[in-house]
Amino acid sequence: MSCVFIISAPSGSGKSTLVNNLLRREPNLLFSVSYTTRDPRGQERDGAQYRFVSREQFEAMIARDEFLEFAQVFGNYYGTHREVVERGQAEGRDVILDIDVQGARQLRRKIPDAISIFILAPSREELAKRLRARSEDSEETIARRLAGAAKEIEDFAQYDYVLVNEDVATASDLLHAIIQAERLRRRSPRVTARVEKILASFAAQPANGQTEQ
Numbered sequence: 260m261s262c263v264f265i266i267s268a269p270s271g272s273g274k275s276t277l278v279n280n281l282l283r284r285e286p287n288l289l290f291s292v293s294y295t296t297r298d299p300r301g302q303e304r305d306g307a308q309y310r311f312v313s314r315e316q317f318e319a320m321i322a323r324d325e326f327l328e329f330a331q332v333f334g335n336y337y338g339t340h341r342e343v344v345e346r347g348q349a350e351g352r353d354v355i356l357d358i359d360v361q362g363a364r365q366l367r368r369k370i371p372d373a374i375s376i377f378i379l380a381p382s383r384e385e386l387a388k389r390l391r392a393r394s395e396d397s398e399e400t401i402a403r404r405l406a407g408a409a410k411e412i413e414d415f416a417q418y419d420y421v422l423v424n425e426d427v428a429t430a431s432d433l434l435h436a437i438i439q440a441e442r443l444r445r446r447s448p449r450v451t452a453r454v455e456k457i458l459a460s461f462a463a464q465p466a467n468g469q470t471e472q
């Protein structure tokens with residue numbers, strides 16, 4: 260069983276940068292590419308950041324029960340396909356999901372061992388500054404995102420970890436540290452398997468009572 264990491268953050272909190280830095284350091288992590296009905300932004304390409312589909316396609320997928328979780332965020336659908344997490348488990352790779360607070364709530368019910376991390380900007384002013392610097396959204400959209408952020412932040416208590424993104428380098432290190440620490444938990448099946456292998460190496464030695472030099 261591999262680990263499932265959920266990352267949520269109000270948009271503009273720097274989450275994508277932190278996740279990209281993490282994936283560079285941990286290339287074996289499987290990033291869950293979500294399906295969405297929103298239009299691609301800037302340099303986004305289908306299949307890289309998201310799978311971009313129509314509302315009709317998304318609703319047909321809901322009807323076929325293809326999503327592990329899905330939600331409507333700012334008027335568009337977003338969802339995690341079941342296959343992504345199943346593939347991670349099959350390949351023994353940890354999976355990382357970038358989903359909103361509604362999706363996180365649904366996923367915890369299905370995968371109670373999932374580890375969740377909430378990322379937020381240090382203040383409203385800083386979040387507004389980052390959203391404007393990104394210059395991908397209109398002022399109206401930015402106002403909507405700021406109002407949505409306050410609501411999302413109120414849900415922080417559902418998460419195992421809370422990371423305030425003051426500066427990218429420090430926050431990237433902290434996010435990496437969380438992933439590394441979680442992988443060393445005693446209850447992790449991978450840790451148990453590793454220790455059993457070490458113990459087996461002892462059992463393989465003849466018990467002649469001699470101390471090795």
Ligand code: 5GP
Nearest residue numbers: 270293329330332337338339357358359362
């Ligand atoms: P954006 O449009 O800025 O890329 O994302 C808007 C919000 O949708 C973000 O909070 C992001 O985490 C969330 N989101 C992205 N993919 C998924 C998904 O598959 N499921 C859910 N529930 N939320 C998602």
